[in-house]
Amino acid sequence: MSTTTPVPSTWDTKTQTFHGGQEYRFIENFVEDFSVTTNYLGTPKGALDAAREAISTCHHYPPANQEPAKSSLAEFLWPTDYLDQRDRLLLGNGASELIDLVIRMANKTIQSDQVKTWKSGPWDTQYKEYYRSAETAEMRILNGDSTERANVLCIVNPCNPTGDYMPLDQIKTWINDNVYDGGFVIVDESMQPWHSANFREDSLTSQGTFAAELYATRNISLYVLHSWTKIWSCTGLRLGSIICPTVEHCAGLRKIQVPWSVNTPAMAFMDAVVKDDQYMQQTWEGTSRLRRYLIEQLSALLAAQREQFEYKGKDFLSWVWVDMKNEEVATEAVKLARAAGVPVRSGQPGYQRPTYVRVAVREESCVDILVQAWKSL
Template identity: 60%
Template sequence: MLGEQTTANNVWDSKTQTFHGGQEHRFINNFVEDFSVTTNYLGTPPQALAAAKQAMGEIHHYPAANQEPAKTHLAEFLWGKDYAEQHGRLLMGNGASELIDLVVRKALLAAAERGQTQPTWKGSPWNVQYREYQRSAETNGFKILEPSNPERADMVCIVNPCNPTGDYFSVEPLKEWIKNNVKSGGSVIVDESMQPWHSAEFRKDSLISEHAYARDMWTEEQVSVHVMHSWTKIWSCTGLRIGSVICPTTAHCEALRKIQVPWSVNGPALAFVEAVVNEKDYLNETWENTTRLRAHLIDQLSSLEQSKEWVYHGKKFLSWVWLDMKSEAMAERAIDLARAAGVPVRSGKPGYKCNSFIRVAVRKEAEVAVLIQAWKSL
C-alpha cells in the first residue's frame, strides 16, 4: 500500500505473486545467515563475482543480444567437447522464471493450434513443488490437475530434485514418468536446477545428456521436452537472475527467442556466467562437503530435546532439509526464534500449505550452531 512501510510480512503481493524465501534478511538488524534459501553454502564464487563487478563498468553499453560468449561457455560446461552439436538448443534468460513463462505460453499456443480451448496441466507426483510452474499455468489459462490424477496432461512440469520435498527421480524412472503422464503432442518442463548437486557425475543421471531421448520424444510423439535450470542456486547469485532452458530442437529454441524480450540477460550476468563455469575448485568443494554438512545439520537438529517426533526429508546430496516438526504451533515458534536470532528459515505454510514443515538450508557449522542455540528454547 502507498506510504506503508515495507516489512518482511508485506514484501509479496499475495494477489499477484507467489511467496518465496530470501527476503527477510533485509529486515533483520542482527542478520547472521539466510537458512531460508537453497543457495550454495560457499557463497558466490569469487572470480565470477569479480567479473560481474568489472562488467558494471560497461553498463553504458547494451549487453550482447545473442548472449555470447556466455552462452557458448555455458554450453561447453553442460556438454563438454560435444557442445557445438547442442548449442542451438540452449537459451538463457532472466532467471528460470522468465523461461518458465516463455515455455508455458508457447505450450498454450501449441494447444490452441490443436483446437484445445482449455488444455490441462499437471505437476510432479509429489504433494508440493516449486510453485512458479503452476502459477504460470494458472495465469495462462491451463486447467490444473492434482498430482494424484492419473489422467495424462497437455503439459507436465516436474521439479527434479523436488524443491522443497527433496524427492528425486533418477534419469530412467524420470523418463518413464514423463511417458506415462503427458499426452501425445504435449509439452514437458523438467526443472533440474538442484540436480548438479548430485555429484561430479551429475550429467550422467540428468536429461542434459539424453539427446536421443529428446529427439525421439519429439519425432515419434510430438512431445517437446524442455530442461530448465536456475543457475543462481548452485553458484549462489540469486540477485543476478541467470537461467537457461535446453529445448528439444533448435527450432523450438528459435520459437522461444521470438517471444522473448531483447537483452533479458544483463551484462554483469553474462560476464558472471562466462567466468563461473571455469571455477572448478568451487564445484569440487561443493560436492565434497555439502553431503557432510547436511548430515551435520540433521545430527545437530536431532540432538535437540524437542526433536523426537521430527522427520527429515530429502536426498543426502541436497543443499537443504525439508523438516516436518509434526506440529504447526512448534513450526511457527521455530520460525520466530530463528528470525529473532538472525538466521531466518523457510516456512512451509505460505505457498506450500505444509503447516508443520520448515525448509532449512545447508550451512557451515558455525552458522548452524546459531540456529541450534535459538531452537533450544522451543
C-alpha cells in the first residue's frame, strides 16, 4: 500500500519560481526532508522559544526600526565595529523581498537610454529568484558564461545548488571584470557562514572599504545578501538581510520597502539566535563530518556506478549536488526517496538539470534510510 499521496500543485508555474520543501506535508510516512538545504541540527530551541513568546505581543505592530534584532545581527556580522556598520544593514521578509527591492532600485536608477542587462554568476545554474526578478523587470538576460559586462550582476556564492565557491580575492576580481560603471551587484552569501568559525574573513561582509571604493570610483552599488532561514532552519519565519554600500543606499531601499515586512516573532527569533554560539559551533563541527558520511554511503551503495556519479560542492556545505549522469536514474531516485519518506530535490524543476539530484546533509540514521531506499538503483 502506498504511503504517499499525490502532490497537489503548490506552485503556479506561470507566475512563480519552483522551490523545494513543499512535499513533506503530503507524505504519510515522512521521516526527514533531504530536499531543502537547512541545517541538520534543526531550529535552535532558544530562538524558537523567543519567537513563541513574541506571539503574545502580536496585537502590537513590529518595531519600524527593526530593533533590537538589527543591532544584534550587526554584532554577529561585525563583532568589533558593529555600531559603525549597522546603518548599512536592512532586514527583510526572507531574501526574496530584498532581491526584489534591489532589482526595482536598479531598474529605476540605470539610465533610461541604456539597454538594461542582467547576468548571473558563472555557474552552471543557480537559485532562480534572481532570474525571475530580472525577467519581471524586462532586463536582457545574459548567459552566466558570457564575457559581456552587465548592468546588474547577481551571483550566489557559495552557489546553490552547484556548490561552487569563489574565495574573497577571486570574487572581487570577478565583480570588477563583469559589471559596467554605474551598475548594481548582488552577492548572495546565504550559505557562506557554513564556511567555518572564520567565515567573516572570507566574506564580503568584511569588505566595506571595497564596496565604498567601487561606488566612489565607478558608481557601482554592491549589496551583500543573506537568507538566514537555512543556517538557522527557520524557513517558515522568512528572515533575510542585506548590507548596502552606503547608509544612503540603505535609506533608498527602506523608502520602497513595504512597512513592517518582518514580523515580531521573526525579529525575536533573530535577536536570540545570533547569540547562540554553541549552535554555530556544532554546525561547523558536524556538517562536514555528516557530508562525508553521506557521500561515503552513497559511493559504497553505488560502487558499480562510481565512475558515472559525481558528488559536487565544497566540503563545508549543507548539501551534495549529485550528477547521476542519467535522467531516468535521477527520476527514479527522486521517486524512491519520496516513497521512503525522505524526499530529495530533483534537479529538473527550476534548475532544468534532469540528471541531478540535490541531497541535504542529515543525521546518519536518516541517511541510512535514504541509502536503503536507493539500493535498487
